[in-house]
Amino acid sequence: MADKDKSKLGEILRKYESELLEHWVNEQLSSVTFRRDLISEAQLREQSSEFVRLLGQRIDGGNYTDITTEDWGPVREMLTSVSDSRAKQGFSPSETASFVFSFKQPLFDRLRKEHGKDADALAEDVWVASVLVDKLGLYVGEVYQQAREQIIMRQQAELLELSTPVIQLWPGILCIPLIGTLDSERTQVVMENLLQKISETGSEISIIDISGVPAVDTLVAQHLLKTVSAARLMGADCLISGISPQIAQTVVHLGVKLGDVTTKATLAAALEVALRTLGLEVKSRQK
Amino acid sequence: MERIPILKMGPFLLVTIQVDMHDRLAETLQKDLSERVVKDGARGVLIDISSLEVVDSFIGRMLARIASISRILDAETVVVGMQPAVAITLVELGMSLEGVKTALNIEKGMEILQGSLDVETGGDQDAHQEN
Numbered sequence: 001m002a003d004k005d006k007s008k009l010g011e012i013l014r015k016y017e018s019e020l021l022e023h024w025v026n027e028q029l030s031s032v033t034f035r036r037d038l039i040s041e042a043q044l045r046e047q048s049s050e051f052v053r054l055l056g057q058r059i060d061g062g063n064y065t066d067i068t069t070e071d072w073g074p075v076r077e078m079l080t081s082v083s084d085s086r087a088k089q090g091f092s093p094s095e096t097a098s099f100v101f102s103f104k105q106p107l108f109d110r111l112r113k114e115h116g117k118d119a120d121a122l123a124e125d126v127w128v129a130s131v132l133v134d135k136l137g138l139y140v141g142e143v144y145q146q147a148r149e150q151i152i153m154r155q156q157a158e159l160l161e162l163s164t165p166v167i168q169l170w171p172g173i174l175c176i177p178l179i180g181t182l183d184s185e186r187t188q189v190v191m192e193n194l195l196q197k198i199s200e201t202g203s204e205i206s207i208i209d210i211s212g213v214p215a216v217d218t219l220v221a222q223h224l225l226k227t228v229s230a231a232r233l234m235g236a237d238c239l240i241s242g243i244s245p246q247i248a249q250t251v252v253h254l255g256v257k258l259g260d261v262t263t264k265a266t267l268a269a270a271l272e273v274a275l276r277t278l279g280l281e282v283k284s285r286q287k
Numbered sequence: 288m289e290r291i292p293i294l295k296m297g298p299f300l301l302v303t304i305q306v307d308m309h310d311r312l313a314e315t316l317q318k319d320l321s322e323r324v325v326k327d328g329a330r331g332v333l334i335d336i337s338s339l340e341v342v343d344s345f346i347g348r349m350l351a352r353i354a355s356i357s358r359i360l361d362a363e364t365v366v367v368g369m370q371p372a373v374a375i376t377l378v379e380l381g382m383s384l385e386g387v388k389t390a391l392n393i394e395k396g397m398e399i400l401q402g403s404l405d406v407e408t409g410g411d412q413d414a415h416q417e418n
Contacts, residue, residue, distance in 0.1 A: 195371030202391045230374035235367065235389035235396075 008114065009125055010059035013052065016110055021045075021052050023106035033098065038089045047082050051103070054078055064128055067135050079136060083143040093144040100137035104130060159186075166197040173274045174203045175267070177242075179212035187223035194227060198236045205274040206231060209267050211242030221256040228261050237277075239263070241270035291316050293323050299331040299400055300324065300362075301393070305338040313349045320353060324360045331400035332357050333393060337368025347382045354387045363403055365389065367396040 013020065025048050028034055029041060054075045063069060067076065079100070086096045107129050115122035159180070167175045176194050180186075194206055208224065210216070216224075228238040241264040243251075251258070264270040275282065289312065294301045300323055302316070320332065334350060336342065354364035365388045377384065390396035 191375065192371060195374060199371050199391065202395070204391065204395070226375075226378050229383070230371070230378045233374040233377055233384060233389055234369045234371065235391045 008121075009064070009111075009129060010056065012110055012114055013056035013059055017052055017056055020106050020110055021049050023109065024048055024052070024103055027105055028099070028102055031102065033095065035091060035095060038091060039086070047099070050078055051075075051082075051100075064132050065135075067132075067139060075136070076139065079140050080143050083140050084147060087144055087147055093141050096144055097137045097141040100133060100140050104133050107133070166193055168201060168203065169207070169271060170275070170280075172203050172205060172278050173271070174198065174201065174206040175209060176206065177209045177212060177267075181215070182213055182220045182223070184219065184223070187220060187227075191223065191227040191230065195230055195234065198231060198234060204236050205277060206236060206238045207267060207270045207274060208238055208240050209242040209270070210240065210247070211244070211267070213242075213247070216247050216250055218254050218256060221251060221254070225256075225258070225261065239270045239273060241265070241267045290319060293319060295323075295327055295329070296333075296397075298329060298404065299333055299397065300327065300329045301333045301335065303335040303338070308346055308349065313345070317349070317353055317356060321356050321360060324357060324362045329362050330404055331397075332362050332364045333396045333400070334364065334366045335368050335393060336366060336373070337370065337392075339373060340370060342369075342373045342377060344380065344382060347377065347384055350387055351384060358386075363388065363400055365396040365399050367391065367393050 025041075025045050028044060028048070058072060058075055063071065066072075082099065083096055086099070108126055111122060111125050111129065115125065165176070167177070169175045174194070174197055176190065178190065182190075194208070197203070198206060208227070210224075213220075224240065228240075231238045239262045243263055243265055262270075262273060264273065289306075291302060291304060291306075291312065300320065302320065306312075308316075323329065324332065332353065334353065336346075336350075339346070350364075350366055357364045366384070367390045369389060388399060390399055
């Protein structure tokens, strides 16, 4: 009994494929949420027809509840590519998922026509169809999220790489210009990079320039101070330069103790101190 | 019994720590070093830890102790070649190695020791060596 009903779903999808498609496309085009600016009618039609076709093929196979199995592969692939292309076009995740959910309306209409007075069969099929469409819609949403996450992770990695060049200003003097917001992870990477370079080059003085850091909180300040302590343990020293008036006020306000760490407002001033410490001096050439 | 070799370089002694230190070895080193400082009239001790990838509180204390003992015997101690990972760990552990001077490498360590000597003798090494 249950089988007979379920097989009707597949039958209906294939038999009335074009009607369903027509009905569905019109539904989508006339909906207030339709993004005419992001997708053309032709493209919408193409995506919709592909979906109906694949769905019809699939449903006959008997498995309507588990869309993670291999036989649902083509449908998942198609939905993944729709999700990807819509994400690129600028659709929001719910707009993209609505694409699938909106199929319920034409599908239920058709089911009602087919089942006529048979309320039980209708209820059964509507339920099965509803659960299935829900799963497919949610799948689309998830794929969208995953794509987003990947972009974020890639950007984070790029950001990490961006932030840690160590420059040798002069034999014995290193400079590390910090840019952007410093979080725990980045500061850790910065610290390790700098200390590694100090060891490799045998540079006694490092200038940590924070002109590019918009704000400093207690955690960041502590990380910086730890870096200075580690460098000193190794036999080198650090100066901190590029401190903005705002950061200076924040540091005092937070009660961060800078101890005997030399701080300068500009990189130039820090460079002067560094040269002097190394016993060097910059003079103008005699004319 | 294993001993850590102590090399003489002019007025200084050089010790390279390459193996895991355990109690006995550390004690022996302290003893050997103090004896050599007196015997050779050494004015400085260089401890090279560039081979150590891990330094725990035990080694930290040992280094501080050697520095204190040497100072009493009129020799200065400089620890050289600390690896970045070690420095980071020590900072995280809150160990500051008080009273221990450090340098990035042996050359710089020697410069420090030589510098202190020069200050002492007023920069006139020849007068000192004439004895």
